Amino acid sequence: MLVYEYLSGGGWSDYGDEAAADELLPLGLSMRDAMVADLMHVHDCSVSAATCVPVNTLPARAAPLRPLAGESAFAFVARQSALHDLVWLVAPETDGLLARFQRTVGDARWLGCSAEAITLAAGKQGTLAHLAAHGVPTPLAFEHAPDIARWVVKPDDGAGGVATQVHTSRAAALADQAGRAQAGAAVTLEPWIEGEALSLSLLCSGQNAEMLSVNRQRIAIDAHGRLCFEGVTVDALGRDDPRTRPLAELARQVARAIPGLQGFAGIDLVWHPQRGPVVIEVNPRVTCAYVGLSAALGRNLAAELLASRLHGHHPDRELARGHA
Structure with a gap:
């Protein structure tokens, strides 16, 4: 499964407003890392995550992926989504970014x-x-x-x-x-x-x-x-x-x-x-409130989201090996 957060995955340098990017980047990193940490507790789920910023906070055991030199965020997501069963993606709605990523990934692989x-x-x-x-x-x-x-x-x-x-x-x-x-x-x-x-x-x-x-x-x-x-x-x-x-x-x-x-x-x-x-x-999409929420509720929300997506019913919490 691919986890992609736009700013930390390569969009930070492309984002039109540099001050806004700097303001939003720490929030993006915290969301990405919380999503990955939850997924690491899901049985039979291997996790890749996009990383491009100088500071690497990615939880251990997640496979880090980086765009190729000169590769746009959309080209990177298109290339990597074809190699993964599902894509869990966070991006601002600004300038239609999130909607464009959804179309790039396609309904079959999109979690959201x-x-x-x-x-x-x-x-x-x-x-x-x-x-x-x-x-x-x-x-x-x-x-x-x-x-x-x-x-x-x-x-x-x-x-x-x-x-x-x-x-x-x-x-x-x-x-x-x-x-x-x-x-x-x-x-x-x-x-x-x-x-x-x-x-x-x-x-x-x-x-x-x-x-x-x-x-x-x-x-x-x-x-x-x-x-x-x-x-x-x-x-x-x-x-x-x-x-x-x-x-x-x-x-x-x-x-x-x-x-x-x-x-x-x-x-x-x-x-x-x-x-x-x-x-x-x-x-x-995932918001800043996702960070710490699984632990607060004693539920692995990533496991529940996956179960709901894959089986089309209210999530079965037994998919989680433990709480994030």
């Missing part, structure tokens, strides 16, 4: 969400409109709310908190949006939803979703309004928290609205003090 789900979730505005049409609460419901004090401008297909700016007036936000659009950037402007920043980790199969955990996102806004993603606390809400049940139902609602969600996926949301959960975006 469908091309349609990836394409939909890649556009933040389109995702929110789609979810709102299916009755899912989103920031669109707050556009004319009198108590909105802040507005956020961000790339429509961005990853992490890169190039995300919070403004204290709509006029300033509109000016920021217009300036970026003039420079050719696809950006979205939304009401900033006040409340607790959370994320959901999901195990999706068919049009159903098991909510694995509710995670707390650590987000900071500096003096200039720039948003910084500072990490995630995995499995932060206890099962007896009153928010757990409505969040699990929200996860199922999103899975019904986006049928192609498959395997591991994430939902970013804010718990508004009065209105409850408000979905900000959907991540059709």
Whole structure:
């Protein structure tokens, strides 16, 4: 099985925004290494992983693979996917990267969400409109709310908190949006939803979703309004928290609205003090919350994902020889 994380596998030097690449690379490495570590405990599963960055953190026993000189990320993935039974891949949705990798690998070998789900979730505005049409609460419901004090401008297909700016007036936000659009950037402007920043980790199969955990996102806004993603606390809400049940139902609602969600996926949301959960975006791939999650739950999630993919039923945890 091939594990490929875009930035650490060769995309780091190709990524258009050098500052963004530097910001996202440590997150990419941590996801790749967590995925590989889980797979190493799966019976009869040999693991290869792409590595290209100077620092090699790859767990022992995983076969490291490197692109040929001058080989593009897509050519490398196409060549290696033909040599592996399955490909588990993480890449930003930015510029259609994740969707293009899905098409490169093809459905037969792809472990993850469908091309349609990836394409939909890649556009933040389109995702929110789609979810709102299916009755899912989103920031669109707050556009004319009198108590909105802040507005956020961000790339429509961005990853992490890169190039995300919070403004204290709509006029300033509109000016920021217009300036970026003039420079050719696809950006979205939304009401900033006040409340607790959370994320959901999901195990999706068919049009159903098991909510694995509710995670707390650590987000900071500096003096200039720039948003910084500072990490995630995995499995932060206890099962007896009153928010757990409505969040699990929200996860199922999103899975019904986006049928192609498959395997591991994430939902970013804010718990508004009065209105409850408000979905900000959907991540059709492994997210930072995967890191440490198998250990936290006492389940080998990679084994479950593989079993679900290979046998088409809810995963059998006995595939795992041990916990990651």
